[in-house]
Amino acid sequence: MPVYICPNCKNRSVDVDGFEGLTGSAQPQCRRCGFGFVFQLLEDFYPAPSTGFLVCDADARVLAVGRGVFELTGWHDADLMGQDVATALSLSDGEAIEVVREWGVRKLGQELDLVTRAGIRKPVTVDLFPAYDDDGGLLVGLTPRTA
Ligand SMILES: [Zn+2]
Numbered sequence: 071m072p073v074y075i076c077p078n079c080k081n082r083s084v085d086v087d088g089f090e091g092l093t094g095s096a097q098p099q100c101r102r103c104g105f106g107f108v109f110q111l112l113e114d115f116y117p118a119p120s121t122g123f124l125v126c127d128a129d130a131r132v133l134a135v136g137r138g139v140f141e142l143t144g145w146h147d148a149d150l151m152g153q154d155v156a157t158a159l160s161l162s163d164g165e166a167i168e169v170v171r172e173w174g175v176r177k178l179g180q181e182l183d184l185v186t187r188a189g190i191r192k193p194v195t196v197d198l199f200p201a202y203d204d205d206g207g208l209l210v211g212l213t214p215r216t217a
Contacts, residue, residue: 073114077123077136077209078105082114107134109209110202112176117197121213126155128206130167142194142212144187155210160185166198170208174200181215 074083081102099106107125117123122138132155135147143159156164162183170177180196197211 073111074108075111075115075117075123075209076100076103076105076108077125077134078107079103079137080117080121080123082116083108105134105136109199111199112202115178115197115199115211117211118213121197121211124150124155124210124212126208126210128171128201130155130171130208132158133207139212142186142192142214143184149187159212161196166196167208167210170198170200171206174202176200184212 072084075081079100079102081100083101100108109125120138120142122142123136124132124139125134127133132150132153135150139150140146145158150158155161156167161167163180166177166180169175177198180198181193182196183191183193185191193215195213195215197213199209199211201207201209
């Protein structure tokens with residue numbers, strides 16, 4: 071059964087009654103916080119309290135920014151929207167994102183660095199999930215890592 075995660079409040083839900091949609095009527099959204107995206111996962115995933123999520127399109131450009139990303143990176147939603155996620159965050163390695171996009175597989179626990187808006191290099195664990203709908207895209211989870 072598909073599991074959905076809200077990139078904003080990280081609420082996880084199982085689509086028992088079709089509320090999460092994909093029936094064509096409305097954009098899927100979070101039933102807890104009303105965020106406009108919920109992301110389908112093939113397997114369940116338990117984010118850390120400090121994890122921040124970004125939803126990206128098939129070109130890895132940022133579509134939506136969840137809670138916690140600002141705290142982690144210093145970037146506001148408006149700074150990130152439409153930007154290439156690896157470039158916007160100055161990720162130390164964008165290859166994992168390419169693999170996820172190309173092969174449609176999840177890649178968890180990537181130990182990378184990002185650069186905050188203030189120019190500070192910060193170690194993060196990056197979890198990447200491919201989208202399973204026709205539009206493609208991916209979900210990027212950033213969790214601070216103590217070096
Ligand atoms: Zn939510």
